Amino acid sequence: MPQEKLAVGFFSFTADEGCMIEFLEILNKYYFDWAKVLDVRYCKQLKSKNDFSALDVAFVEGCISSHTESDKLKKIRENSKYVVSIGSCAINGQPSNLRNFFDEERKKEIQFMLDKFNHLPVIQAPPEVIKIDDFVPGCPMIEAKFVEVLNKYLDTFGVVKNAHTGL
Template identity: 35%
Template sequence: MRVGVFKFSSCDGCQLAFFDVLEELLKSREIQIEFFLEAQSINRFDTFDVSFVEGSVSTEEEEERIRQIRESSRYLVSIGACAVSGGIQSIRNFLDFETLKNEVYNYVDLHNSLPTSRPISDYVKVNYEVRGCPINAFELVEIVTSIILNKSLTVNLNPVCVECKAKGNICILVLGSPCLGPITASGCGALCPSFKRGCYGCFGPLRGSNFEGLKQIFKERGWDFQESILSSFNSYNKNFRDEVWKLGS
C-alpha cells in the first residue's frame, strides 16, 4: 500500500501523530511510505493508494497542489482541524481580508495568501476526514487497517458527551462550565472535560447537532457562545459555517 503524507497551511502537529504510531504502522508489511517530507529524505511523487493531507488551502500554489494530489490518489484522507475545517487561520474568512493584511504585515506585496483559508473538501473530493487539533493518532492506525482489510470506515457521528460519560465523568455543563461537547464530534476521549475543563470544540462541529439549543443554554447562563465558536479552529467547518455567519450578523 503506497502512502503519501502531505502538508498545507498548518502547524505540522498532526503529521507528528504519525511518529507516535509509526512503529505500529510499520508492523504491517504492506505499507510503503512513498512521500512524507517531514519524516524522510527520499520522496517520490507518483501515485498513492492513500494520501493523508494536513493543513488548509490558503494560497494559489496550494489550490493547484491539492488537485495534483487528488488526481494521484485512490483515497484522500484529510487530517486535523485545518484540513477538515480551515483551521485557526480561517477566522480571517469572517473578517475583512484587506484590513487584516495591512494590520498584520509590513510588506503586503510579499504576501500571497488567498482571502480565505478553506478546508480540503472545498476543493476536491475527500474520502474520509480525521477530526481534531491535533488528531488522535490511533485513528490513523484504524484507517490504514481498514483499507488493508477493505473494511468500510464508520463516520463518527457521536458527540463528545458519549465518550465523556463512558469515562465515568459527570456533566460539567450542568455543574457550570461552558462546554461545546454536545455539538462537537467525539474521538478525543473527552480529554478536556475529564480534567473539568469545558470542551472548546477542537474536533469540530457534529453534523445534525443542536447548535441553536446550546446557544440558548449559553445565553441563559451568561456565557459568550459567539466567542467560543468564532475563536475555534473549526468555525469555517461546512457543518455549521452558515450558523456561524448568522452569529456575527
C-alpha cells in the same frame, strides 16, 4: 487485487504540522508493523526523496492558503485513489484559518503579506478544494481513528491481513 503494500503519502499544508507530529508519535508504537505493509512514497518529515505520482491513499493535513497549495492539492487528488483529511484544519479549516475571521482593519494590516506570498484572499479547507474520501478528526488527529481509517484502506486494497492484525 490483493497487493503487498499500500502506497501512501503524507502532505502538510498551512498549519503547525501538529498532526504529522502526532503521526510520528504513533509510529513509536506501530513502526515495525507498518513497515511491512506501507510503502511510504511521500513524507517530508521522514525522507528526503519523495514522489507522489501514484498513490493508493494520500493523507493531508492543514489548510489551503495559496494558489501553489491549491494546485498541489489538486495534483495529489489526480494521482491518488483515495484522499484522507487528517486533523480539524484539513476538515473544516480550524484553527489554522483564523485570518478569515479578522475584522476589515486587521485584514488591511496583513494584506501586504498575502500579496507578497501570493496567498488566497480566504483560507480554504481541503474539502472546499477537492473531494475527500475520509476524515480523521481531532486537533491533533485522534490516534485510534487514524489507525481505524488506515486499517480500512489496508483491507480495501487486500494488503496482507496477517501483517496488520496485531494493530
